[in-house]
Structure formats: structure tokens, C-alpha cells
Amino acid sequence: xxxxxxxxxxxxxxxxxxxxxxxxxxxxxxxxxxxxxxxxxxxxxxxxxxxxxxxxxxxxxxxxxxxxxxxxxxxxxxxxxxxxxxxxxxxxxxxxxxxxxxxxxxxxxxxxxxxxxxxxxxxxxxxxxxxxxxxxxxxxxxxxxxxxxxxxxxxxxxxxxxxxxxxxxxxxxxxxxxxxxxxxxxxxxxxxxxxxxxxxxxxxxxxxxxxxxxxxxxxxxxxxxxxxxxxxxxxxxxxxxxxxxxxxxxxxxxxxxxxxxxxxxxxxxxxxxxxxxxxxxxxxxxxxxxxxxxxxxxxxxxxxxxxxxxxxxxxxxxxxxxxxxxxxxxxxxxxxxxxxxxxxxxxxxxxxxxxxxxxxxxxxxxxxxxxxxxxxxxxx
Amino acid sequence: xxxxxxxxxxxxxxxxxxxxxxxxxxxxxxxxxxxxxxxxxxxxxxxxxxxxxxxxxxxxxxxxxxxxxxxxxxxxxxxxxxxxxxxxxxxxxxxxxxxxxxxxxxxxxxxxxxxxxxxxxxxxxxxxxxxxxxxxxxxxxxxxxxxxxxxxxxxxxxxxxxxxxxxxxxxxxxxxxxxxxxxxxxxxxxxxxxxxxxxxxxxxxxxxxxxxxxxxxxxxxxxxxxxxxxxxxxxxxxxxxxxxxxxxxxxxxxxxxxxxxxxxxxxxxxxxxxxxxxxxxxxxxxxxxxxxxxxxxxxxxxxxxxxxxxxxxxxxxxxxxxxxxxxxxxxxxxxxxxxxxxxxxxxxxxxxxxxxxxxxxxxxxxxxxxxxxxxxxxxxxxxxxxxxxxxxxxxxxxxxxx
Numbered sequence: 084x085x086x087x088x089x090x091x092x093x094x095x096x097x098x099x100x101x102x103x104x105x106x107x108x109x110x111x112x113x114x115x116x117x118x119x120x121x122x123x124x125x126x127x128x129x130x131x132x133x134x135x136x137x138x139x140x141x142x143x144x145x146x147x148x149x150x151x152x153x154x155x156x157x158x159x160x161x162x163x164x165x166x167x168x169x170x171x172x173x174x175x176x177x178x179x180x181x182x183x184x185x186x187x188x189x190x191x192x193x194x195x196x197x198x199x200x201x202x203x204x205x206x207x208x209x210x211x212x213x214x215x216x217x218x219x220x221x222x223x224x225x226x227x228x229x230x231x232x233x234x235x236x237x238x239x240x241x242x243x244x245x246x247x248x249x250x251x252x253x254x255x256x257x258x259x260x261x262x263x264x265x266x267x268x269x270x271x272x273x274x275x276x277x278x279x280x281x282x283x284x285x286x287x288x289x290x291x292x293x294x295x296x297x298x299x300x301x302x303x304x305x306x307x308x309x310x311x312x313x314x315x316x317x318x319x320x321x322x323x324x325x326x327x328x329x330x331x332x333x334x335x336x337x338x339x340x341x342x343x344x345x346x347x348x349x350x351x352x353x354x355x356x357x358x359x360x361x362x363x364x365x366x367x368x369x370x371x372x373x374x375x376x377x378x379x380x381x382x383x384x385x386x387x388x389x390x391x392x393x394x395x396x397x398x399x400x401x402x403x404x405x406x407x408x409x410x411x412x413x414x415x416x417x418x419x420x421x422x423x424x425x426x427x428x429x430x431x432x433x434x435x436x437x438x439x440x441x442x443x444x445x446x447x448x449x450x451x452x453x454x455x456x457x458x459x460x461x462x463x
Numbered sequence: 464x465x466x467x468x469x470x471x472x473x474x475x476x477x478x479x480x481x482x483x484x485x486x487x488x489x490x491x492x493x494x495x496x497x498x499x500x501x502x503x504x505x506x507x508x509x510x511x512x513x514x515x516x517x518x519x520x521x522x523x524x525x526x527x528x529x530x531x532x533x534x535x536x537x538x539x540x541x542x543x544x545x546x547x548x549x550x551x552x553x554x555x556x557x558x559x560x561x562x563x564x565x566x567x568x569x570x571x572x573x574x575x576x577x578x579x580x581x582x583x584x585x586x587x588x589x590x591x592x593x594x595x596x597x598x599x600x601x602x603x604x605x606x607x608x609x610x611x612x613x614x615x616x617x618x619x620x621x622x623x624x625x626x627x628x629x630x631x632x633x634x635x636x637x638x639x640x641x642x643x644x645x646x647x648x649x650x651x652x653x654x655x656x657x658x659x660x661x662x663x664x665x666x667x668x669x670x671x672x673x674x675x676x677x678x679x680x681x682x683x684x685x686x687x688x689x690x691x692x693x694x695x696x697x698x699x700x701x702x703x704x705x706x707x708x709x710x711x712x713x714x715x716x717x718x719x720x721x722x723x724x725x726x727x728x729x730x731x732x733x734x735x736x737x738x739x740x741x742x743x744x745x746x747x748x749x750x751x752x753x754x755x756x757x758x759x760x761x762x763x764x765x766x767x768x769x770x771x772x773x774x775x776x777x778x779x780x781x782x783x784x785x786x787x788x789x790x791x792x793x794x795x796x797x798x799x800x801x802x803x804x805x806x807x808x809x810x811x812x813x814x815x816x817x818x819x820x821x822x823x824x825x826x827x828x829x830x831x832x833x834x835x836x837x838x839x840x841x842x843x844x845x846x847x848x849x850x851x852x853x854x855x856x857x858x859x860x861x862x863x864x865x
Contacts, residue, residue, distance in 0.1 A: 084465060084466060084467065084468060084469070084472075084535060084767060084770075084771055085464060085465045085771065086464060086767075086768050086771045086772075087464070088464060089464075152464050342863055342865075345863075345865060346864070346865070356863075356865040357865065359856070359859075361865075362855065362856070362859035362863070362865050363852065363855040363856075363859070365859065365863055365865065366854075366855040366858040366859050366862075366863065367855070369785070369858060369862060369863065370785045370788060370789060370858070373765050373785060374758070374761040374762065374765060374789065375761075376765075376768075377760075377761040377762070377763075377764035377765045377768065378757075378760075378761045378764075380464065380466070380764055380768075381466075381760060381761070381764050383464070384464065384465075384466045396760075399756075399757040399760055399761075402753075402754070402757055403757060403758075403761055451750055451753055451754065452750075454753050454757065455749045455750070455753045458753070458756075
């Protein structure tokens with residue numbers, strides 16, 4: 084039993100934390116997050132040079148990490164800085180899908196993803212399907228020249244800036260069958276693909292995708308036809324871990340800021356931290372954040388375990404993060420009082436991000452149901 | 464990061480499992496598993512079995528008869544004992560007084576009392592709380608006046624102790640007594656060992672809301688205690704008291720107890736029916752069970768993180784307060800679900816059914832007999848050992864610096 088990170092991971096975390104502290108101040112981040120681009124191409128390039136993207140890929144895929152604890156270390160640091168650059172979408176979600184299912188020709192793009200010169204995005208969620216892994220209404224039909232895709236994809240991370248999409252589409256089966264989902268790799272410039280972007284409440288931008296008779300060549304199929312579910316589950320599972328770790332980083336900052344406020348804000352002539360009503364709430368917060376950290380450790384450790392163990396640990400973590408993230412966000416705002424309601428206070432943005440993480444890749448309710456369903460499979 | 468036990472620790476775990484399979488009497492584990500009452504003889508029997516193996520005083524150093532286990536080994540032992548439904552070690556002599564004597568006792572005291580704890584010659588209880596000193600423990604008002612007569616130096620003790628767990632079985636009690644009324648309240652307290660057969664000691668039962676005689680009041684009227692029974696220095700007993708309260712709290716979370724209780728709950732939920740389906744498939748019940756399971760997995764890792772920190776040379780401090788709070792919340796939630804699982808059968812209350820010689824009428828499923836009583840009994844968890852509110856005060860002061 085050992086809860087220390089390796090020397091390499093500690094060094095990576097140190098350099099990433101230092102970079103964020105120096106280059107990603109709250110003011111800089113606020114500017115970037117509200118920019119028309121949705122992130123900073125310069126910072127993005129610097130993340131790539133720091134090795135942040137490479138750390139998320141295995142050595143066999145051109146990276147130098149890719150384990151659960153690599154994801155955890157990187158994303159905890161990113162969470163501390165409220166980083167909006169498309170690391171989750173490009174490196175973790177799309178990157179894992181290409182890594183897991185791609186042929187050699189398709190995997191050639193990984194070098195550019197790791198280098199930051201290509202941005203990829205996973206387009207799976209749809210306007211009428213929220214969080215479900217298997218429910219896919221977008222259809223792909225065989226044509227004389229390959230495939231034709233029709234459908235829509237919802238809230239795709241940094242979709243406007245993506246060069247490349249991994250799109251899930253149904254090639255067989257009923258709308259919620261695990262079998263019959265296929266993945267396709269397509270350029271953002273493909274005719275018939277319409278990308279409409281918008282800002283988000285927690286910073287950065289997302290896009291809605293319409294696929295109107297998008298014609299693809301046969302080599303656009305990523306992996307085996309009809310067997311995309313397992314790949315989606317792996318990719319989204321890694322994304323869940325990344326989000327949980329990111330939330331943990333954000334929680335730590337929110338907790339520290341709130342504690343600092345309790346120690347400095349005076350009312351009735353004393354520091355408000357001297358009031359037991361607030362002390363006990365803060366003690367609860369601390370207790371819960373430690374449980375969140377344990378949940379992230381459990382999920383990271385289970386990432387290479389058998390499917391049921393892995394997926395249960397991931398869903399357990401997302402349930403924990405959903406509940407505790409909301410608690411930290413709401414309690415931090417409450418203990419800050421009026422100032423906690425303002426845009427100018429960094430804390431408010433941590434609170435928004437914590438709440439919105441619950442709206443990505445499955446919320447607390449979704450993952451609680453999933454945890455229960457997976458438990459029945461374990462028992463059966 | 465590596466959450467696995469080492470190969471040596473796995474060997475140790477197997478050794479513990481083999482011991483439990485071999486030496487834990489089924490009669491005792493059946494009682495524990497079904498929430499039945501353990502007699503003093505049951506507890507003594509289990510203590511003796513552990514002592515024969517050298518595993519009773521598992522927090523003590525080797526020099527005093529302990530096994531010399533690491534914090535991880537202690538965790539594994541505790542966990543496996545819980546999973547096997549072994550009786551809990553009665554903590555007052557072994558886990559509470561023993562470490563205090565080893566740390567603060569003189570050689571004579573150590574040589575006399577420690578072996579008697581191990582072989583069961585003495586059965587200890589704890590004289591800390593009073594009716595006016597609960598969470599505010601330093602407010603103890605039981606007095607001990609120093610005197611001298613033909614038989615030597617002694618104290619005369621007067622006062623009353625409350626919530627004395629299993630005091631009805633004990634022949635010895637360790638007490639916090641006030642030896643100096645002039646000093647500030649923490650500074651006038653002494654740690655005194657009192658023979659309960661001394662004239663003037665009276666034990667009165669307190670029946671708790673579950674109908675059980677577990678706790679007592681102990682009255683002291685002009686009780687003469689030899690001065691040699693003072694542990695540590697006079698007026699410095701608060702140091703012993705605090706040491707005892709923080710000693711070995713790495714197992715305070717009760718992870719093993721909750722894991723075992725949750726396994727039992729899952730079995731019950733698979734058998735009990737609601738709307739023609741097993742209760743385990745009821746969405747509301749399943750959600751609550753899943754939430755407590757997730758909380759338990761998180762707390763287990765938090766507990767192991769703390770143990771790893773201790774093994775690495777850290778001292779378990781206020782972090783154990785977090786484990787106490789979350790651990791008791793989880794145990795109470797499992798008790799609550801266990802009670803709910805019984806539906807209307809939680810109400811029938813046949814106290815004799817919890818004794819091991821009961822052959823009378825059984826109402827509802829076997830597990831129903833103890834479900835409500837255990838739930839009510841477990842309300843104590845968030846009150847004793849420093850209420851959960853006191854734990855939050857400790858966290859606030861020691862960790863948050865507020």
C-alpha cells in the first residue's frame with residue numbers, strides 16, 4: 084500500500100502547477116474563457132510542449148503515461164486552474180477512442196494530437212439522449228461509396244475548433260442496443276457537417292453538430308462495425324476519471340478560499356470563522372473533500388481492472404464528485420455571503436465549474452443508477 | 464500509488480483468516496451475526512482464545528505481550544475479525560488502560576496490572592463521563608482527597624460516574640477524579656485505578672431505549688483507594704485522558720463492521736419482498752444502499768490513506784475525527800436500512816429472542832428480531848467517544864485553525 088505518486092508524476096504536477104500559477108492567473112483565464120475562440124491557442128501549444136497531452140497517452144501510442152494516476156495528476160492540476168483548453172475532449176475522449184479502435188492509418192493522427200497541432204473531439208451525446216452510452220439515434224447507412232450519416236450531436240467540447248471528430252452512429256439494432264453502434268472518424272471540413280458553437284456558463288465553448296447526409300469513405304469507420312460501444316465506454320470512462328480529478332482540484336481551491344475568507348472576514352467585531360455554525364459546515368466540507376479524493380484514487384486505481392470493477396469504481400467516483408462538488412460549490416458561496424455571488428470573485432467560477440462537471444459525461448443520478456445496475460451484473 | 468496489500472500482508476491476512484476459521488467458535492459468531500446478546504462468559508471466552516494466540520493486546524508493544532503489528536496488520540486483523548463475525552474485543556482494559564499504563568504507569572503498576580488484563584483476572588470499565596461532564600469532560604467533579612492513615616497513603620473518593628459501559632461485569636474501574644479544586648479545570652484532574660469491590664462503590668444499571676443493560680451509573684461514597692493506584696502524576700491525569708482518547712484511532716472508522724453489516728443487509732434485501740420483487744430491486748431502497756456502499760468504499764480508502772501516513776511516521780491526529788464522524792454516519796445508515804428492510808416486522812420486540820437459549824415464538828424473519836433494537840442502540844455511535852459535534856470542533860480547531 085502506497086499513496087505517494089511516483090517521482091515522475093510529482094514532477095509533472097509541479098511543473099504544471101507552476102505553469103498555471105504563472106501563465107493562467109484568474110484574470111487571464113477569465114479573458115480566455117470568454118474569448119471568441121473559447122481557449123488560448125498559445126497556451127494550448129504550451130501545454131503540449133510541457134508534455135501535458137503526452138502524459139495522457141501510453142508509450143505504445145506515442146505518449147509517456149496514460150495510466151489512471153497520470154490522468155488524475157494532470158486533471159487535478161487543470162482543475163486548480165480552471166483550465167478551458169480542450170485537453171479532455173481531444174486527448175482523453177477522442178484520443179482514447181482513436182487509440183483503442185483505430186487502425187495504423189487512423190492512429191497516425193495521434194502524433195499531431197499529442198503535439199497539439201490537431202484538435203479532436205468526441206461527438207456522442209445527442210439532443211434527445213443525455214449521458215446514455217448505448218442510446219444513439221444518429222444513423223450511418225452504407226452507400227455505394229462508403230457511408231452516409233444523418234443525425235445530430237449535442238454539446239460537443241470545443242467543437243468549433245476541432246479539426247477532427249469521432250462520431251458515434253447506429254449501423255444496426257434498436258436505438259438503445261449496445262450492439263450496432265459504430266464509430267466514424269471525420270474531418271471537420273466534411274460536407275454536410277454543420278457546426279454551431281456557443282459559450283458555456285463555466286467558461287470555454289461547445290458546439291451543436293448537424294449531420295445532414297454526410298458522405299464518408301469506407302476507411303472513415305473507426306474500429307469494427309457495430310462494436311463501438313466498448314470503445315465508447317473506455318473513452319468516456321477515462322473522461323469520467325479526468326472530470327473527477329479536475330473537480331477535486333477545483334474543490335481544493337474553493338475550500339482554501341472559503342477557509343481563508345472565514346479567517347479574514349469580520350462581522351459583529353470578530354472573524355466569522357469563530358462562529359460554530361460556520362466551523363461545523365467547514366469541517367463537513369473538509370471531511371467530504373477527503374472522501375472525494377479517496378473516490379478519485381479508487382477510480383484511478385481501477386482503470387486497468389476488469390470491466391465491472393473499473394466501471395463501478397468510475398461511477399462511484401462520479402456519484403461522489405457530483406454530490407460533493409455541489410456541496411462544496413453551494414457551501415462556499417453561502418459562507419462567502421454576498422461577495423460569493425459576484426463575477427469578480429474567482430471562487431464563483433470554481434463553484435460554477437464544480438456544478439457543471441456534474442452535467443458532463445453523466446450526472447450523480449445517472450451514475451448512481453449505473454452503479455446499481457453494474458452491481459446486479461456483478462452479483463449475477 | 465498502489466492500493467494493494469504487500470505479499471507479506473496478504474500472507475498475514477490468510478493467517479488471520481485461517482485462525483478465525485479454526486478457533487472462532489460458531490456459537491459466538493452466530494450470535495454476533497444475528498445481533499444476539501453476548502454474555503460476560505462469551506466475551507471472556509473470546510479474549511482467552513485471542514490471548515492464547517498472542518493477539519489480544521494487538522496495540523501493545525512486544526515487550527509487554529503485544530504481537531508488534533504494524534498499523535496495516537492491525538487494520539487487516541480488525542477487518543477480518545469483523546467479516547468473520549467475531550465478538551469485538553472489549554476495549555477498556557486492552558485498548559484503553561493498557562496503552563496508558565505502558566506510557567504513564569510506573570514499573571510496579573505495569574508488572575501488576577498488564578498481565579492481569581491479558582489473562583482476564585481483571586475486567587475493566589471506564590470512569591470518565593459524569594452526569595455533569597459529558598462532552599465537557601474536563602468538568603468532572605468526582606473528588607479524590609489525599610490522606611494518610613495507619614495503612615498508608617490513600618485517596619478518599621466521592622462522586623458519581625455515568626454511562627459506564629459493561630460496568631456490571633467489571634471488578635476494576637479507571638477514573639478521572641478531581642484532586643485539586645483550586646486549579647484550572649484540566650489541571651486538577653488525576654487518573655486513578657479503583658477496585659470496585661471496595662466498600663462504598665455501587666453500580667446501578669441504566670436500561671437503554673432498546674431495553675438493554677449495557678451502561679451503568681457508578682456511585683462512590685467515601686471509597687478508600689491506595690495512593691499507589693494513581694497513574695502518572697497527581698493533577699496531571701488530563702494528559703492520560705487525552706492520550707487514551709486519541710490512542711490508536713486508526714480503526715475508529717469501523718470499516719470492517721460496516722462492510723460486514725452491509726453484506727448482511729444485501730442478503731436481507733435480496734430476500735425481503737416489495738411489490739412482488741426483492742427489496743434490493745426497489746429503486747429508492749437500492750439507491751440508498753448504493754449510496755452507503757459508495758460512501759463506505761471512499762471511507763475505506765480514506766482510512767487506508769491515514770494508516771499509510773502513520774506507517775510513514777505520521778501521527779494520527781484530528782484526521783481520526785473525520786473517520787469517527789463518517790464511520791458512525793455509515794454504520795447508522797446501514798442500521799437504518801436494516802430496520803426499514805424488515806417492514807412491519809421491525810416492530811415486534813421479544814427481548815428474550817436475543818438470548819442464545821431462546822426457543823419461543825419467532826415473529827417474522829430471524830433478522831427482524833434485532834433490527835429495530837440495533838438501530839436504536841446504534842444512535843449511541845454519534846454520541847459516545849466524543850460526539851460528532853465535538854469531533855467537528857476538533858477538526859475546526861486542529862486542522863482548519865479556526
